[in-house]
Amino acid sequence: MAEYPYEADNGSTFELFTLAEGEKKIEEVPFTAIPNCSDFIIKKEDHTLGNLLSEHAKKHRNVLMAGYKMAHPNVTEVFIRIQTDGTITPKEAFVAVCQKLLRDFTHLSQEFAREWELRRMVNEGEQQNQNGNV
Numbered sequence: 001m002a003e004y005p006y007e008a009d010n011g012s013t014f015e016l017f018t019l020a021e022g023e024k025k026i027e028e029v030p031f032t033a034i035p036n037c038s039d040f041i042i043k044k045e046d047h048t049l050g051n052l053l054s055e056h057a058k059k060h061r062n063v064l065m066a067g068y069k070m071a072h073p074n075v076t077e078v079f080i081r082i083q084t085d086g087t088i089t090p091k092e093a094f095v096a097v098c099q100k101l102l103r104d105f106t107h108l109s110q111e112f113a114r115e116w117e118l119r120r121m122v123n124e125g126e127q128q129n130q131n132g133n134v
Helices: 005-010 047-058 090-133
Strands: 026-030 037-043 063-070 077-084
Touching: 026 090, 037 047, 037 090, 047 063, 047 077, 047 090, 077 090
Parallel strands: none
Antiparallel strands: 026 037, 037 077, 063 077
16 A cells, blocks of 8 residues: 555656656647737646746736646646737747746855855854853
């Protein structure tokens, strides 16, 4: 018996986030009913990435509209729709948003590591002071 019922019901949990051989992570599907609009289907992702990308896309100066949805809670596929003003394509806006987020997360990681190291050094200094005062 599996340790968690979820594993027993759904097989390998790796299937939830590992792409099958030949499966594309992201697919662009032009949405022809609206000018300069595309849907981006992202496989093996959930609300976390969908919300993050769509909210940051809304802040892009050339994006008129952005939003996301999930077809079903058990389907790990996010649909992100982006409409631009026509000066750039939806794909260019999507790529620009992804690149900006990568830069932001890199900066956040560096700042976190720096603060972590400073905190470690302070803790070591406090321990040495306590040991010297005893």
